[in-house]
Amino acid sequence: MYVVVIGAGEVGTSIAASLASDHEVVVVDVDPDRAEQLKYELDVLTIAGDGTTSDIQSAAEVGRADMIIACTDDDQTNLVACGAAKTLGDGFTIARVKSTEFLRTWQGSEGAFGVDFMVCTDLLTAENIVRVIGLPAAVDVDPFAGGLVQMAEFEIGEGSPVAGQTVSEADRFESLTFVGLFRDGEMTIPRGDTDIVVGDRAVVVGSPESVQSFATDVAPATTPDHADEIVVVGGSEIGYQTARLLEERDFTPRLIERDADRARWLAENLPNSVVMEHDATDTEFLSREHVDEADIVVTALGSDEKNLLISVLAKRLGVDRVIAVVDSPDYVTVFEEIGIDIAINPRTVTAEEITRFTYESVAENIAVLENDQAEVLELELTEGCGLTGRPISEIVAESDVRFVIGAITRNHQLVTPRGDTVLRAGDHVILLVESDSVGQIASMA
Amino acid sequence: MTRTIDPRATLSYTGSIVKFLSASMVVPLLVALIYGADVLTFAASMTIAVALGTGLERLDDEPDIGPRDALAVVSLAWFMAAVVGAIPYVIAGYGTSSALAHPVNALFESMSGFTTTGATATAEISFEQHSRAVLMWRQLTQWLGGMGIIVLMVAILPQLAVNGAQLMESEAPGPGLQKLTPRIVETARALWLIYLAFTVALIAVLTLLGVTGLAPEMDLYNAIAHGFSTLPTGGFSPEAESIGAFSPVVQWAFVPFMVIAGVNFALFWYVLRDDPREMFENTEFRMYLGLVTGFAAILAVGLFYGGAPATEIGGITEGVTENALRQGVFQIASLMNSTGFATADFAAWDTQTQFLLLFAMFIGGSAGSTGGGIKVIRWLILLKTLRRELYTTANPNVVRPVRLGGEVVDEDVIRGILVFTLLYVLVFALSAVFIEIDTTRIGEGLTGIEALAASLATIGNIGPGLGPLGPFGTYEFLPNTTKLLMIGLMWIGRLEIVPVLALFVASVDER
Numbered sequence: 001m002y003v004v005v006i007g008a009g010e011v012g013t014s015i016a017a018s019l020a021s022d023h024e025v026v027v028v029d030v031d032p033d034r035a036e037q038l039k040y041e042l043d044v045l046t047i048a049g050d051g052t053t054s055d056i057q058s059a060a061e062v063g064r065a066d067m068i069i070a071c072t073d074d075d076q077t078n079l080v081a082c083g084a085a086k087t088l089g090d091g092f093t094i095a096r097v098k099s100t101e102f103l104r105t106w107q108g109s110e111g112a113f114g115v116d117f118m119v120c121t122d123l124l125t126a127e128n129i130v131r132v133i134g135l136p137a138a139v140d141v142d143p144f145a146g147g148l149v150q151m152a153e154f155e156i157g158e159g160s161p162v163a164g165q166t167v168s169e170a171d172r173f174e175s176l177t178f179v180g181l182f183r184d185g186e187m188t189i190p191r192g193d194t195d196i197v198v199g200d201r202a203v204v205v206g207s208p209e210s211v212q213s214f215a216t217d218v219a220p221a222t223t224p225d226h227a228d229e230i231v232v233v234g235g236s237e238i239g240y241q242t243a244r245l246l247e248e249r250d251f252t253p254r255l256i257e258r259d260a261d262r263a264r265w266l267a268e269n270l271p272n273s274v275v276m277e278h279d280a281t282d283t284e285f286l287s288r289e290h291v292d293e294a295d296i297v298v299t300a301l302g303s304d305e306k307n308l309l310i311s312v313l314a315k316r317l318g319v320d321r322v323i324a325v326v327d328s329p330d331y332v333t334v335f336e337e338i339g340i341d342i343a344i345n346p347r348t349v350t351a352e353e354i355t356r357f358t359y360e361s362v363a364e365n366i367a368v369l370e371n372d373q374a375e376v377l378e379l380e381l382t383e384g385c386g387l388t389g390r391p392i393s394e395i396v397a398e399s400d401v402r403f404v405i406g407a408i409t410r411n412h413q414l415v416t417p418r419g420d421t422v423l424r425a426g427d428h429v430i431l432l433v434e435s436d437s438v439g440q441i442a443s444m445a
Numbered sequence: 446m447t448r449t450i451d452p453r454a455t456l457s458y459t460g461s462i463v464k465f466l467s468a469s470m471v472v473p474l475l476v477a478l479i480y481g482a483d484v485l486t487f488a489a490s491m492t493i494a495v496a497l498g499t500g501l502e503r504l505d506d507e508p509d510i511g512p513r514d515a516l517a518v519v520s521l522a523w524f525m526a527a528v529v530g531a532i533p534y535v536i537a538g539y540g541t542s543s544a545l546a547h548p549v550n551a552l553f554e555s556m557s558g559f560t561t562t563g564a565t566a567t568a569e570i571s572f573e574q575h576s577r578a579v580l581m582w583r584q585l586t587q588w589l590g591g592m593g594i595i596v597l598m599v600a601i602l603p604q605l606a607v608n609g610a611q612l613m614e615s616e617a618p619g620p621g622l623q624k625l626t627p628r629i630v631e632t633a634r635a636l637w638l639i640y641l642a643f644t645v646a647l648i649a650v651l652t653l654l655g656v657t658g659l660a661p662e663m664d665l666y667n668a669i670a671h672g673f674s675t676l677p678t679g680g681f682s683p684e685a686e687s688i689g690a691f692s693p694v695v696q697w698a699f700v701p702f703m704v705i706a707g708v709n710f711a712l713f714w715y716v717l718r719d720d721p722r723e724m725f726e727n728t729e730f731r732m733y734l735g736l737v738t739g740f741a742a743i744l745a746v747g748l749f750y751g752g753a754p755a756t757e758i759g760g761i762t763e764g765v766t767e768n769a770l771r772q773g774v775f776q777i778a779s780l781m782n783s784t785g786f787a788t789a790d791f792a793a794w795d796t797q798t799q800f801l802l803l804f805a806m807f808i809g810g811s812a813g814s815t816g817g818g819i820k821v822i823r824w825l826i827l828l829k830t831l832r833r834e835l836y837t838t839a840n841p842n843v844v845r846p847v848r849l850g851g852e853v854v855d856e857d858v859i860r861g862i863l864v865f866t867l868l869y870v871l872v873f874a875l876s877a878v879f880i881e882i883d884t885t886r887i888g889e890g891l892t893g894i895e896a897l898a899a900s901l902a903t904i905g906n907i908g909p910g911l912g913p914l915g916p917f918g919t920y921e922f923l924p925n926t927t928k929l930l931m932i933g934l935m936w937i938g939r940l941e942i943v944p945v946l947a948l949f950v951a952s953v954d955e956r
Contacts, residue, residue, distance in 0.1 A: 260844075267844040268853040276842040289842065 004065045006051035007072030014351035052080040063089035071096040079113040086114035125346040126241030137219035142367040145409040150208045168192035176206035179404040179432035205406025229294040233280045234301035247272045256280045292317030300325045383425040386444035393419035403433040454508035460501025462522040467494035477578035490532040515611035516947040530555035558586030560939035563680020563785035563908030568919045570685045580683040584673035591677020591815040592640045600633035615944040623711040648672035660695045678816045680785025680908040689758040689788045707782025707810030728850035729822040745773030752798035759789025782810035783817035785908025792915020817906030876900040883927045903931040904938040
């Protein structure tokens with residue numbers, strides 16, 4: 001592939017570094033020194049200049065590029081760069097944005113701004129935090145269909161209430177589907193009467209809320225329940241999105257924000273959270289509000305120093321789990337060595353997401369399970385393909401490929417698949433298929 | 446923009462409104478022609494009113510009004526409407542024994558009509574004393590005032606459309622105007638059409654009951670007359686015994702229409718637009734229905750166990766299920782949203798049941814309805830604010846907005862509601878004191894609860910009070926000073942205090 005990366009900050013550099021070995025990569029950065037420096041650090045071509053102009057884009061041969069990744073620190077720059085790239089050629093454009101407003105506009109009308117795929121840093125980070133908080137028992141968790149659908153793999157431990165039940169007994173959630181069951185390393189396609197035993201690994205696909213509820217069933221001891229005290233320190237965009245996603249999963253987090261206007265805004269937009277207006281670095285305040293008794297503390301303040309301070313403070317006060325947002329990738333290890341349970345870096349998260357997207361694959365999104373025995377794929381169905389127009393049960397009965405449809409999204413709405421559901425062109429289908437049959441199933445889509 | 450009001454432009458606008466409002470005297474004029482009485486009265490009244498309106502209108506050829514003038518226009522227009530509306534009473538009553546011949550009584554009656562209060566300053570309501578035309582005018586003033594004369598004028602007068610939103614805002618009951626369409630004229634028309642449709646429906650139902658013989662005393666005249674005073678939560682009736690003059694089936698027929706009159710009319714617009722969820726999920730609507738049902742149930746039980754002595758009108762309720770239920774439901778449906786119809790003389794009831802009624806009167810209808818009072822939505826927001834304040838006192842760092850049906854209520858709106866409610870209670874209490882002292886002065890002293898009820902019945906645009914001011918009583922014997930105060934109370938009660946006060950504040954600023 002010929003890839004043009006616009007913006008050589010931490011995200012751009014990280015993406016370029018992971019792509020450089022297999023692909024032709026050109027990096028554009030506005031800072032000549034940075035461009036010069038990168039030329040020696042990575043095996044890529046660098047161009048210094050404004051990546052939104054057609055001059056520079058022509059110089060980077062954007063017209064023949066397979067993929068254009070705009071990942072500067074500025075939302076508008078990234079959107080304009082993608083829009084400009086679309087005038088020159090037909091490469092796949094990826095834009096990194098901070099604002100969830102842009103993401104919402106883009107989701108409302110795919111292809112808006114000339115962007116083919118949009119990664120929202122703050123939202124992605126928040127989703128990561130919530131996954132870490134909500135599903136500590138999961139072996140593997142992957143988002144699909146822009147976060148509407150989650151796939152999770154759970155190990156059924158000793159004493160799990162689900163052990164000994166049949167699949168139909170365990171699957172009591174409306175929008176959740178059991179797609180696979182691994183026993184002694186062997187995959188089986190679960191049926192309603194399949195027994196679940198200790199040591200099994202269950203793969204489920206469904207809405208994030210139903211996966212969360214299922215996690216409570218599988219591992220009640222480790223999965224936080226709704227009575228658990230979660231404190232988010234800092235009402236930044238990440239803090240806000242984290243609280244919002246926690247609310248969606250029926251938690252009632254407490255959010256601490258210093259600025260009065262921002263606190264008011266947060267309180268208005270987070271009906272099920274308790275927003276407190278105070279300086280979180282005030283230890284007296286923290287003990288007065290019993291933050292020490294919290295089960296989970298997330299620090300999402302504007303600076304790493306403050307996050308470090310609060311994290312250490314929370315740990316010393318006796319908080320079970322502390323999750324810190326760390327702006328500088330270099331500090332991640334420092335945080336974790338000090339004893340902070342998890343340090344999350346938004347840039348790393350973004351770079352990983354974009355890199356994951358660049359894997360050449362038939363599917364839009366994949367997750368590989370259990371030593372490549374099976375894959376969970378997200379496929380967009382085209383007009384007149386082999387999966388549309390008939391009920392799912394008929395297709396499954398006639399096909400010799402073993403696959404299970406876990407979830408369908410239609411116009412950004414989750415549709416729970418049933419035997420009589422008829423798929424349509426434009427649907428996104430999240431399905432589990434044995435790795436050997438990936439090609440076959442992809443040719444049907 | 447100047448800081449003071451522009452008197453010429455304001456008066457000119459008021460003149461236009463008065464002029465067109467006078468045209469509505471065509472209705473009593475027609476009635477007069479049919480029954481052959483008081484034709485001259487209405488011909489003369491109409492001429493005077495149109496001349497007055499045109500004269501005022503001529504003060505400014507191209508009136509241009511700002512927000513402050515808009516408040517003044519609304520306040521003045523309502524006052525002038527009452528003045529013009531009083532003319533027929535004075536002319537018709539001249540030389541007869543009618544109390545309405547006295548200008549203060551006439552103005553009281555007219556203001557009571559336009560503000561949909563329904564308190565009467567005449568002792569005798571009968572066709573012998575007043576012609577059918579005069580009594581129809583009395584009903585019509587309520588209908589015009591119900592949805593609001595400003596809303597009506599915005600709907601039909603293109604020159605008012607520019608400032609329409611400002612004007613309607615000052616008139617609309619409740620905290621804020623709900624704009625249904627991008628153009629204010631269409632909003633005004635939609636509201637009036639819904640209002641008209643319900644009125645026609647009620648007239649049809651009543652006529653049908655009359656024609657089928659279920660209610661022989663309900664003729665077409667009565668059906669129209671009561672249609673004109675139910676939807677506006679008025680309360681006037683050409684019958685001396687109000688709705689008690691009709692059979693139980695008619696009384697039941699009134700209940701749903703009175704309840705509807707206390708609902709935000711904008712909600713019906715959503716129903717028409719195939720969006721009934723907007724109505725049934727509306728917090729105020731649900732609260733309103735809940736309050737009506739709750740109060741009615743308590744009152745019915747109270748009446749069943751002897752809350753009312755056996756009276757001539759309304760009959761015995763003690764131990765009689767249907768009657769206790771009907772009296773309870775009717776009185777609450779009528780008094781809570783400030784209609785003021787009655788099927789029983791609750792002025793003769795026990796103090797406990799009267800207190801229940803007084804409490805219900807304090808609540809009022811919904812915002813955007815035709816009802817008076819403090820309004821359900823204000824109580825809701827007040828209670829939620831109170832709870833929030835208690836919570837934040839215990840948790841000083843917590844930021845917590847007040848929410849209504851999931852929507853955040855702006856702090857400015859909350860402040861406005863606090864100010865309004867405080868003013869309302871203050872004016873209500875001070876007026877009760879004044880009424881008490883003033884009536885004692887002429888030797889007609891009211892009891893404490895009667896003075897409170899009188900004050901509440903006028904500022905809340907309810908109508909009937911307690912004691913001698915009860916549903917079958919009259920305000921006639923009150924001293925003129927008290928009547929003038931009450932005219933003021935009805936006026937500021939209908940416009941929700943602020944526009945009227947702003948008028949006085951504006952004139953003070955000018956000095």
